[in-house]
Amino acid sequence: MALHRRTLLSSLAAAGVLLAQAPLAQAQAAWPAAQPIKLVVPFAAGGTSDILARLIGERLGVALKQTVIVDNKAGAGGVLGADQVAKAAPDGYTILLGTIASHAINPAMRAKMPYDAIKDFAPVVLLGSIPNVLLVGANQPYKDVKELIAAAKAKPDQIQFASSGQGSSQHMSGELFKLMAGADLAHIPYKGSGPAIQDVIGHQVPSSFETVTVALPHIQSGKVRALAVTTATRFPGLPQVPTMQEAGVAGFEVASWQGLWTPAGTPAAIVTRLNQEVQKILVQPEVKAKLDTLGLAHKDNSPQQFADFNRAELAKWQRVAREGKVSLTD
Template sequence: MDRRSMILGAAAAGLGLPAARAQATFPTRAVTIVVPFGPGGPTDLVARLVAEKLATRWGQPVIVDNKPGAGGNVGSALVAKAAPDGHTLVLGVTGSHGINVSLFPALPYHPLRDFEPLTLATLFPNAIAVHPGVPAQNLRELLALARSKPGQLSYGSDGNGTASHLGVELIKTDADVFITHIPYRGGASMLGDLAGRQIDAGITGLPAALPLARAGKIRILAVTTAERTPAAPELPTVAEQGFPGYAAAPWAGFFAPKGVPPAVLARLSDDLVWALTQPDVRQRMAEGGSTIVASKPEEFRRFLQAEIARWARAVQASGAKID
């Protein structure tokens, strides 16, 4: 090789040094994972399990910081404005990064324009259930009953504009039936009223609904994931019961602020996938009825685009708006 070729080769190799060095040295200090909800629940759990794994892998503290408010908007907006160096992440969810862009007229961020999707972490099945006194053994029978008694049946959800509320609104629109919506402040009080038959049907997270179903106090008709869940494989999906392609499961995924260097994004994505796929993390999440996904960034981006479109349709169908 002549001298000129050697110089050009060295120069070309040197072009990759800054990116490689950024990946090799990241992180240089503590990393914060913002959870835009309060402590407890499956979203907070996955953040803490992942944080523990990453702290060991990186040799740096990984802090879980709960920043609840406005359906996930408060914590998400903070991360959208954080320094784009990879040291501040958010565990976004269906509401904060899928629904709220259509639900809130003045959302202080955009889930795609202001963030870098890193990995879709988990799916959390919702369960559609009825009181045992309701004469419906499956979703088709419930919809037929509602069609025969327009406006006489009611269902409870986790609240206006949540994935549980809008997931049922999609079904109602496609089935052309009317069931009165009763919003609750979370699933616990809704399940109590369902078990006492203050309402006819309800939808909330499967882990909360399963104990009541197994005690015979409610009957689960369907789960909202695209496929049956390993936590209760006997339960059919909505898609299996006349709604092909239906999938309206809550999810959680990791995001970085827009502008993080590509090498750091690659390191974050690879290490997050590694943490999520550790056997003990998979087991802990499965025990709560959640499914680990651990997707690549481009897969997550495509998923997010589809979710934003799906929930925009649901928001429009329901007429829900939050100022």
Template sequence: MKIAAMLFASLLAAIVLPVAHAQSQDAASGKPLSLVVPFPPGGPTDAMARSIANELKGILGQTVIVDNRAGAGGNIGADYVARSAPDGQTILFGTSGPLAINVSLYKKISYDPLRSFTPIINLGYLPNVLVVHPDLPAKNVKELISHAKANAGKLTYASSGNGASSHLAGVLFNKLAGTDLMHVPYKGTGPALTDLVAGHVSMAFTDVLTALPFIKAGKLRVLGVTTTTPSRALPDVPTVASQGVPGFDVSVFFGIVAPAGTPPEVVTRLNRAFATALKRPELAKTLAQQGLEMASSTDPENLRTFMSNEVSRWKDVVKSSGAQLD
């Protein structure tokens, strides 16, 4: 009887262990998963990363830590992950900057967004909105364009800094709408919106999450959403593209990538964990409140194709802007 029990236990282990091994080998080692956020704590990227990390712990069966490595527009954190071991233990919570824009914006960059990383999953994007000071005599985008052309070189738009998506959005708008909006860079979104509310600048292309309280309080007027589809946070606000600027599409996307050379089985394990987390109602609700619009596909190849298209698109916009950072 004892021998039979031992044989049964061995047979059960032979069936279960190969399956469990793929999910728990890192948990068993006691090594935490490091989710690198290339920006300081407290911003929208950090908030989303922490929300997702909390959900991943139970799915992966291992500790997940959020590691903030800020600087150089996201390049420091991205470079750290690119140089990490390709074992799936150090991954990047990337955004448009390090994964698409910076390769064209910075004179020297130590990684390539398309060659230095293995895509894990496309999480989605954070829509931007075009907001103006209430005193500006424009109730929609067409009126803004007419007013801007009648006052060439006099209207200003604030951004969170040179080369940020809020800067390049204005460059793209000028190009497509034929306007001459003047760029005023700030050290962050907070100072930019503070000056906009005070009337020191005319407008801004900023993320919907940050702008929403000012819009609701009547301190800023929203003219349009900068993506091709309306935002869930502002469903009644039309897109900029639908108001006479076809082709205008600007948002901040979020993608998870690992170092190049990460084994396919590790990519599959992480992809399934993130996809499972995103489907959970509580997390989905939290991310929606944080402004995230989910990606249409969780397939890693979706992120690879998307990143490639974004790198090409922003290369032309950066060139038009003349912006170049050290």
């Protein structure tokens, strides 16, 4: 009798587990029919990440036959929005459009993070990379990178470089430059790219690292001079500007990259479907034309390739933080 009762209780418990799992299984099977998908952008509206999210989100909604809502959750260099996604249900209905800041620089530079950039996310796809460019004001005497390095060595910590803010890829381009070139520049952080480049144009700060997206019109107008791009290959929109490696800083490479993640534990089938649909979107002619205006270069990649890339980037900036004695605070 006792054995029968135990068997009955075990059967009921097993049935209860199955019933509890049923809604989740049904939701996964029906994905993405159950509810709208939220695409979290951890930066304010109007920036490159926001433009990219809306460009992709609209078309992803069509491909999946489900509404995709862009949700701007700005703060702490992308950390607040990323944390929201890290703690969301892994059901395919919450996606992060994060960046080098949220998944490499901040985790490498901050002593405390509310999430683990590797363990708490399922990488979906690397959307692409945007070069940064080393600029000087049009009135500055530096005609190339070597002249700027020589001046910085002659006057340690007296020549300044502006960036869009602490922990940005522009800031960290400067920190890596200081390490690799032995050029002791003083960092001046701004609250955004706009005011930073305006002070270079206005001669308040002699140099800056900036994305080509922001810098290009000012270079073309002659208000600033481009000394080098930070990527390993030249930027098609500035074919006359050398790479940092060509300019004499061997091994230098930085790109401001963007990608999509879901919370860790999201079913592999959903991650794969998102990867495939987004990459179809990125090669559409009208989308590619827009990516070109943003300076964003995309190459096909799998979730695993993106995961490997993210790990390598995190390790790189951890080394910069350690060797350059750089840390970030809120």
